[in-house]
Amino acid sequence: MTTVTPEPQAHDAGSFPVTQDLAEVRFLTGISIVVPTYREVQNIPLLLERIARLRRDHDLTLEVIFVDDDSGDGSVEAVQASGHDWARILVRTENRGLSPAVIDGFRTARYPVLVCMDCDLSHPPERIPQLILGLNAGQQFMIGSRYVPGGSTDDDWGFLRWLNSRIATLLARPLTQIRDPMSGFFALRKADFDRARDLNPVGYKIALELIVKCDFENVGEVPIEFRDRVHGESKLTFREQLKYIQHLRRLYLHRFANAMHLAQFLVVGASGVVVNLVVLSLLAAFGLPDAICLAGGIGVSVITNFLLNRRFTFSYAKNGPILRQFAGFLGASAVGALVSFSVSMMLRTRALFDVAFGLQLAALCGIATGMIFNYLGNRYIVFRKTHVRR
Ligand SMILES: Nc1nc2c(ncn2[C@@H]2O[C@H](COP(=O)(O)OP(=O)(O)O)[C@@H](O)[C@H]2O)c(=O)[nH]1
Ligand SMILES: [Mg+2]
Incomplete structure (x- = not known):
């Protein structure tokens, strides 16, 4: 496990020093950013705006694939209205769910580096270059982490929500040593994803599923400031959390x-x-x-x-x-x-x-x-x- 620590000033979200290393990101092959969405019409333009800035600043070759479970809330129109030819939206009507949506998005991705992130602006797109630098440095999987030094969650995370997240993380500890395997912000190589066998994601924890099923050993973490969503509602229900236990049992049986x-x-x-x-x-x-x-x-x-x-x-x-x-x-x-x-x-x-x-x-x-x-x-x-x- 490695922690890729960003430059100190990189902590103020948005500003991002172009160091020698970060400049290298420009020469990398393209990045496919997959964003699972369900009723995120308000957040889509805001996220696209931040990714557009990142793309410009770093001269990145990238595409954004929104994978929407037929929200019917104008999400499709919102992506079209953005006018970015590098952004598209897939609308799914079967096998609904966050993890299958991410997998579908990865399958249609055209670039060799895959990134997954939420649409609700919880995950700072400005950290993407650091995730990719980690892959460049030999990591197989890079995750945006709330629980490594420099990472944080919003102050108004109630005790119960914090406890819930920590317990879920502890239960996953025998499967992976990383601090924040619950994070939905991560990057990996498409070639590694294509090799994954028996992906069977029940519920929300797609990163954990990939780390275990792809047998990733070198997993790095980049600290992120996790922001609570401003628009729309969380879809993480109690039922999803119960599914997590079922998911863990399968992963334990697979690994041990x-x-x-x-x-x-x-x-x-x-x-x-x-x-x-x-x-x-x-x-x-x-x-x-x-x-x-x-x-x-x-x-x-x-x-x-x-x-x-x-x-x-x-x-x-x-x-x-x-x-x-x-x-x-x-x-x-x-x-x-x-x-x-x-x-x-x-x-x-x-x-x-x-x-x-x-x-x-x-x-x-x-x-x-x-x-x-x-x-x-x-x-x-x-x-x-x-x-x-x-
Ligand atoms: N395609 C798809 N996306 C989903 C589904 N459930 C949640 N999402 C998206 O997955 C991301 C994370 O979900 P969110 O509700 O923010 O969960 P939380 O961050 O754990 O509260 C968001 O971008 C959601 O829009 C689903 O069933 N299908
Ligand atoms: Mg969220």
Whole structure:
């Protein structure tokens, strides 16, 4: 992670020193700026005006593509009225939503550098050259960030809105180390975008989706002053925020497939321990002999473990032949169960030590030993490494 720090005076939005580096931006290939819009008719001319100034000042080759979800509020006319031949608007009527709109815009972009930004003037277009300098310096993805030194949000961000944004960012931390992955202001190369596979953006967080699915490692941040919108309304609803949780789960499964399976397997195993202890304590309460209590606890927990693993951990196999799967599972657990039972009984009957263990403690020790056997059996027998054939 790198932070590309702008020149100190660049913090006052709008003014932008043309240093040696920034001058270089002129020689870069063209930039396609994609702006998802929904009911932004008032903001379109204001944004175009600022981009026009930027284009002039830096002699940039660029196009602006508004991707509108059929707002019907005069947005199309507003773009046409601007008279800029480098600005156009796509009107979508299907698969509505911010992220799909951005992806559609990127697909129709004609230049090798892609920029995405909001239409509501929250994102300063004057920072675009710095995003591009980051790409030039070897970054794969550059993001305009509120949370790196020099970045800020408007003062009237209420505590709840701030907290919400910070929690959302924290939940994404295992996926990316950048400070502001929630930002909708970013730049990347079209060639990298074209290589992205299984893009499946649910909701708002298109930058996060791209960083994870494109496996970007070099991501840089440029501080921005985030301005609250003056015209129109935010479309970030509570429903969108719920979709974010769903989006995160998919991204975690994509990035950590093996670890997610193991974690689910362990959670199911832990639930089995609880089931085991509850069942054996119930049977003991009826005054049944220890052997029956221990066997009952193991038997019931093997069944619940099987059902839960089939439903969650290995959910891809949940429609397979259940009896055959159960037989396989029993075979795999049999050794562990037998060890668990024997160890518990030996602890209980003083066959191992001089003291007799309590029933539950004996059961827990048995379970722990049985699990080690289960693991070793799977590791070295069921899933052993096969010999390399010549
Ligand atoms: N095409 C399209 N654009 C959208 C949609 N929802 C929001 N936008 C645009 O995406 C940008 C960010 O949305 P905004 O409502 O400002 O979200 P906020 O900044 O998180 O409050 C703005 O330019 C919106 O006009 C949508 O469903 N389709
Ligand atoms: Mg906004």
